[in-house]
Amino acid sequence: ITLIKSFSEMAIPHYTGKMTDWIMNEDEPEAFNHAITVMTLMTIMSAVCEFVCDLIYNITMSRIHTSIQGLVFQSVLNQDIAFFDKASTGDIVSRITTDTNTMSESLSEKLSLLMWYFMRVIFLFGSMLLLSTRLSIFTALGLPIIWIIPEFSGQFYQKLSVQVQESLAKANDVATETFSSMKTVRSFANEDGETERYRKCLEDTYALNKVEAAGYAASTWTNSMSSLALKVSILYYGGRLVTGSDVSSGDLVSFVLYELQFTSAVEVLMSYWPHVKKAVGASEKIFEYVDRKPDIPPDGSLTPQSLKGHVQFKNITFAYPKRPDTDVLKNISLELKPGQITALVGPSGSGKSTIVSLLERFYQPQNGEILLDQKPLLEYKDQYLHEKISVVSQEPVLFARSVRENIKYGKENASDEEMRAAAKLANADDFIDNLPKGYDTDAGEKGGQVSGGQKQRIAIARALIQKPQILVLDDATSSLDTESEHRVYSALQKNCTVLLISHRLSGVEDADHIIFLRDGEVAEEGNHEELLAKHGFYEEFVNQQNTSIHRNTEDVTNSGQ
Numbered sequence: 001i002t003l004i005k006s007f008s009e010m011a012i013p014h015y016t017g018k019m020t021d022w023i024m025n026e027d028e029p030e031a032f033n034h035a036i037t038v039m040t041l042m043t044i045m046s047a048v049c050e051f052v053c054d055l056i057y058n059i060t061m062s063r064i065h066t067s068i069q070g071l072v073f074q075s076v077l078n079q080d081i082a083f084f085d086k087a088s089t090g091d092i093v094s095r096i097t098t099d100t101n102t103m104s105e106s107l108s109e110k111l112s113l114l115m116w117y118f119m120r121v122i123f124l125f126g127s128m129l130l131l132s133t134r135l136s137i138f139t140a141l142g143l144p145i146i147w148i149i150p151e152f153s154g155q156f157y158q159k160l161s162v163q164v165q166e167s168l169a170k171a172n173d174v175a176t177e178t179f180s181s182m183k184t185v186r187s188f189a190n191e192d193g194e195t196e197r198y199r200k201c202l203e204d205t206y207a208l209n210k211v212e213a214a215g216y217a218a219s220t221w222t223n224s225m226s227s228l229a230l231k232v233s234i235l236y237y238g239g240r241l242v243t244g245s246d247v248s249s250g251d252l253v254s255f256v257l258y259e260l261q262f263t264s265a266v267e268v269l270m271s272y273w274p275h276v277k278k279a280v281g282a283s284e285k286i287f288e289y290v291d292r293k294p295d296i297p298p299d300g301s302l303t304p305q306s307l308k309g310h311v312q313f314k315n316i317t318f319a320y321p322k323r324p325d326t327d328v329l330k331n332i333s334l335e336l337k338p339g340q341i342t343a344l345v346g347p348s349g350s351g352k353s354t355i356v357s358l359l360e361r362f363y364q365p366q367n368g369e370i371l372l373d374q375k376p377l378l379e380y381k382d383q384y385l386h387e388k389i390s391v392v393s394q395e396p397v398l399f400a401r402s403v404r405e406n407i408k409y410g411k412e413n414a415s416d417e418e419m420r421a422a423a424k425l426a427n428a429d430d431f432i433d434n435l436p437k438g439y440d441t442d443a444g445e446k447g448g449q450v451s452g453g454q455k456q457r458i459a460i461a462r463a464l465i466q467k468p469q470i471l472v473l474d475d476a477t478s479s480l481d482t483e484s485e486h487r488v489y490s491a492l493q494k495n496c497t498v499l500l501i502s503h504r505l506s507g508v509e510d511a512d513h514i515i516f517l518r519d520g521e522v523a524e525e526g527n528h529e530e531l532l533a534k535h536g537f538y539e540e541f542v543n544q545q546n547t548s549i550h551r552n553t554e555d556v557t558n559s560g561q
């Protein structure tokens with residue numbers, strides 16, 4: 001269609017030239033009517049083709065835009081957890097929204113015009129060659145000079161575009177972080193500080209935009225000046241050819257009309273070229289994510305019908321990718337037996353949550369081996385593993401959806417009965433029923449519309465509905481009383497493996513096995529009595545707990561008096 005349209009457009013200068021010859025000659029009266037008819041038909045054909053072509057192009061581009069956004073989103077979701085430790089949310093969101101917009105805007109508008117004008121340039125030059133080879137060669141010789149300028153400015157734009165996207169991403173980052181931590185910002189009365197931080201980022205973007213604007217103005221000016229110089233030289237040379245009777249005056253008119261269109265088409269091509277380079281700059285950033293191979297080993301294939309849930313950590317040494325020099329776990333060996341509650345205690349930062357992250361396969365240990373039912377953890381299929389292992393983390397995150405959707409998260413096909421049963425066990429059923437819309441109440445962004453304890457209980461229900469074989473409670477039962485806590489354990493299938501991480505003594509005392517972690521090493525292990533008999537770290541931990549409970553009770557009694 002582009003070809004037909006470009007071809008049809010060539011009719012106007014050609015027949016205008018013919019008409020000039022006819023007006024000067026007057027021998028062929030039919031030539032005038034013929035020229036007018038052909039011109040009209042070709043113009044209509046060109047307009048129809050332009051319409052069809054624009055329509056198809058823009059629809060295709062919208063489709064490409066949406067599928068690229070989807071592709072980037074999917075690629076980001078497939079990345080390893082270490083990637084999310086490093087990349088900021090604002091940067092990721094910016095790539096999915098701003099960068100894809102920049103790319104597809106430039107591509108849909110500018111590339112479509114670039115293609116039009118490219119075809120026009122070819123057809124116009126062909127028509128010019130037919131009229132006068134000498135004039136055409138003269139025109140062609142002038143082209144490289146005006147081609148060099150946009151090439152340089154294109155490169156400049158490409159670099160600048162990357163910088164602009166990066167600075168926009170930084171600003172986005174500040175905005176996302178501020179809005180998602182609004183309560184903290186307010187409670188520290190730091191609205192002005194955050195506004196200042198955001199403004200600072202915007203100022204950086206503005207500074208880059210100014211350079212971009214100056215560059216754009218300079219390149220447009222140089223482009224038009226150079227093509228103007230080319231036009232004047234052609235007119236001068238063409239005039240001399242007519243005087244020397246080498247070219248007819250009608251042909252010169254056609255040629256000049258072609259040439260005017262030709263130079264303006266080349267001008268447009270050159271002014272759009274930097275935009276395409278800019279789109280390339282933005283797309284480079286997008287495809288950096290799409291092409292990034294997640295640093296995770298290939299998914300395993302094991303999906304055994306029954307899983308005992310026997311976990312063994314054998315001589316595990318691990319350092320976080322962000323801090324490769326600090327070993328968080330040092331040659332650790334431990335075992336979680338089916339049907340047993342294993343408690344993990346130890347000072348803050350001793351590596352308890354890290355053990356959970358390794359069990360969830362978020363990171364890979366540098367040394368040692370993790371076995372599940374005697375088989376390497378890596379051999380299990382990812383989806384299977386996460387169905388069998390449920391983790392309620394220290395700070396459970398709820399989604400801005402209804403309580404129902406939150407509990408059924410990851411198990412959408414669960415029935416309402418299953419959901420209620422899970423909620424009952426998590427001691428959440430009563431309070432959910434008292435919420436304004438019951439299970440359909442919105443939990444708010446990050447669960448902001450329910451209390452901390454309620455959030456924890458919903459998260460426990462979300463874990464229990466999966467009927468996991470291995471349940472990990474990472475300091476997640478602080479809002480439950482001892483009785484409710486026991487109800488949670490008894491709800492699990494028999495022989496289920498429970499890993500309990502806690503800073504409180506309750507729950508830990510009754511665990512079948514207690515592991516005391518210190519500085520990434522197993523300092524002591526055994527049951528409550530055995531550990532107390534050792535008079536070591538665990539005993540110290542128990543004494544500290546008792547002292548603080550004693551102190552709290554005294555405080556309550558004193559304030560009562």
Ligand SMILES: Nc1ncnc2c1ncn2[C@@H]1O[C@H](COP(=O)(O)OP(=O)(O)OP(=O)(O)O)[C@@H](O)[C@H]1O
Pocket residue numbers: 085320321322323328346347348349350351352353354355394
């Ligand atoms: N994503 C991370 N990147 C780098 N270092 C980390 C990361 N997460 C934790 N760490 C570091 O690893 C160490 C162990 O952290 P971990 O969260 O496992 O401790 P913990 O025993 O669970 O502590 P707490 O009882 O306070 O929850 C800490 O020194 C912490 O600073």
